[in-house]
Amino acid sequence: MKTRLILVLLIVLSATLNAQKYIAKTGHIWFYSYTPIEEIEAHNRQSVSILDASTGDIQFTLLIRSFEFKIALMQEHFNVNYMESDKFPKSSFKGKITNPEKINFKKDGVYEAEASGDLTIHGVTKPVNVKGTVEIKNGLPTLKSKFKILTEDYKIVVPDLVKEKIAKEIEISLDIVYQAN
Amino acid sequence: MKKFLLISLIVAAIGTLIVLKITFRKADTSVESKKADVVISANDLLNAFESDEIVANAKYLNKVILVEGIVAEINADSTGVSVYLKEAETVSGVLCGFNSETEISDNVNIGQKIKIKGMCTGYLMDVVLNKCAFE
Numbered sequence: 001m002k003t004r005l006i007l008v009l010l011i012v013l014s015a016t017l018n019a020q021k022y023i024a025k026t027g028h029i030w031f032y033s034y035t036p037i038e039e040i041e042a043h044n045r046q047s048v049s050i051l052d053a054s055t056g057d058i059q060f061t062l063l064i065r066s067f068e069f070k071i072a073l074m075q076e077h078f079n080v081n082y083m084e085s086d087k088f089p090k091s092s093f094k095g096k097i098t099n100p101e102k103i104n105f106k107k108d109g110v111y112e113a114e115a116s117g118d119l120t121i122h123g124v125t126k127p128v129n130v131k132g133t134v135e136i137k138n139g140l141p142t143l144k145s146k147f148k149i150l151t152e153d154y155k156i157v158v159p160d161l162v163k164e165k166i167a168k169e170i171e172i173s174l175d176i177v178y179q180a181n
Numbered sequence: 182m183k184k185f186l187l188i189s190l191i192v193a194a195i196g197t198l199i200v201l202k203i204t205f206r207k208a209d210t211s212v213e214s215k216k217a218d219v220v221i222s223a224n225d226l227l228n229a230f231e232s233d234e235i236v237a238n239a240k241y242l243n244k245v246i247l248v249e250g251i252v253a254e255i256n257a258d259s260t261g262v263s264v265y266l267k268e269a270e271t272v273s274g275v276l277c278g279f280n281s282e283t284e285i286s287d288n289v290n291i292g293q294k295i296k297i298k299g300m301c302t303g304y305l306m307d308v309v310l311n312k313c314a315f316e
Contacts, residue, residue, distance in 0.1 A: 025276060025306060026256055026263050045261035046278050048305045065243065065302035066278070066311055089238070089303050177258060 020053035020105060022141055022178035029062055031172045038165040040074065042067040049176050051141065056100035058115055060093040060174075082156050088123045095128075103134050110135045113143070121154040132174065143176040212300050213314040215245045223250025223266040223275040223308075230304040231273070241301045241308075247316055248275055249296045255285055264289065264297060264313070276307040279314075289315070 027047035033040040047062040064085040069075040079085040095117015097103070103111040116129045132145025148169050151158060158166050219241060221229075226248055229237040250266030253274060257263075262283045267274025277297045279285075289295060299310030 025265075026261055026278070028261060045263070045281070046276055046302075046305070046309045046311070061305055063303040063305060063309055066309055068311065086242075089242075090305070 021181040022051045022053065023181040024049045024051075024176045024178045027060070027062075027174070027176040029060070029172065029174050029176075031067075031170050033167040033170050035164055035167050040069070040166065042069045042075070042078065044068070047176070049143075049178070050181070051097075051143070051178055053100070053103075053105040053141075056097035058093075058095055058097055058117070060176075062091050064089060064091055082151075082158065083122055088121075091119075091121045093117055093119045093128075097134075103136075105136060105141060106139070108136050108138070113145075115145075119149070121149070122156050124154045126153055140180065141178045143174060143178070145174045147172055212245050212298055212312040215298075217247035217298055218244040220247045221249075223248045224268055224271065226275055226308050227271065227273055230308050234304055238303065242303060244301055245298060246301050246310060247296060247298045248277075248310065249294065250275055252289060252291050252293050252295055255289065255291065257285055264295075265307070266295070266297070267307075273307045275310060277310045277313040280312065286315075 025048055026045055027049050028043065028045050029047045030041060030043040044062050044066045045068075046066045047060060049058070049060045051058050064083045065079060067075070067078065069078065095115050098114045098116055099112075103113060111134045112131070113134045114129065114131050116127065118125050119128045128147070128149070130145050130147040132143060135142045135144070148171050150169055151166070152168065226241065226246065229240065248266065251268060252264060253267035254265035255263075256265070261281050262279040262285060264277045264279070264285065265274055266277065277299050296316040297310070297313050298316050299313035302309045302311050
């Protein structure tokens with residue numbers, strides 16, 4: 001009886017040790033739009049991400065309304081006119097790190113990482129491939145990445161009047177500090 | 182007479198442009214100076230979103246909310262400043278994001294009951310409040 005209990009305990013313990021799941025609730029994701037007339041950036045510091053080191057599964061979700069702009073009216077236009085955040089309140093990415101064997105989650109260091117998956121913005125889902133780095137520090141990963149998307153790919157309509165102020169290509173950056181789950 | 186009309190039209194146009202320019206450039210007035218639309222406990226707010234997100238969205242989204250809850254986590258790193266309100270027995274809570282320049286005073290401690298005012302931006306794993314200020 002006792003040995004069985006110990007066995008069960010051992011299995012449970014090893015399962016939790018091997019799970020290697022990491023979570024971030026205050027992930028920083030921001031975007032940048034540049035045209036000669038206007039530079040726009042907005043920051044979202046409450047992005048949720050789950051990273052499973054054993055499978056390479058990686059997910060992101062964020063609230064469009066959590067993007068903060070320097071100018072209040074810009075934020076309003078972003079939500080109401082371009083992103084229609086009442087209709088599409090969230091944006092997400094669901095995918096896999098395609099080279100998990102190159103990342104040693106148990107050893108501190110900076111590793112090149114690649115991920116591919118489905119990015120959903122404004123209700124439109126598109127496959128994307130992105131590159132970035134995973135830094136392991138004190139046993140916890142920090143993910144950094146930068147990639148570009150086209151507004152028209154996600155059916156984000158920019159009126160002619162402001163076409164010169166909003167770039168067609170938007171740069172998205174990520175800085176996600178994970179905690180052990 | 183025509184000339185007068187033309188001049189006043191130009192003046193009016195310039196005036197409108199200036200007013201527009203000022204309005205468009207207006208910096209984000211922080212939630213701090215606004216009166217709370219809703220006063221609620223962090224737990225009740227969470228329950229509302231957990232039981233029916235659509236109804237809760239209609240009720241709380243984009244509103245200034247004054248929540249009272251227990252501090253479970255304080256985060257201040259390179260990516261931002263936040264205070265997480267959560268009861269010991271619940272899985273989720275209310276995540277309050279502050280301006281990244283905010284300094285959380287030593288008077289705010291884990292386990293303490295606190296009031297925070299912020300703009301509700303929705304629900305992910307937690308209810309999210311933005312542009313927060315201590316009340």
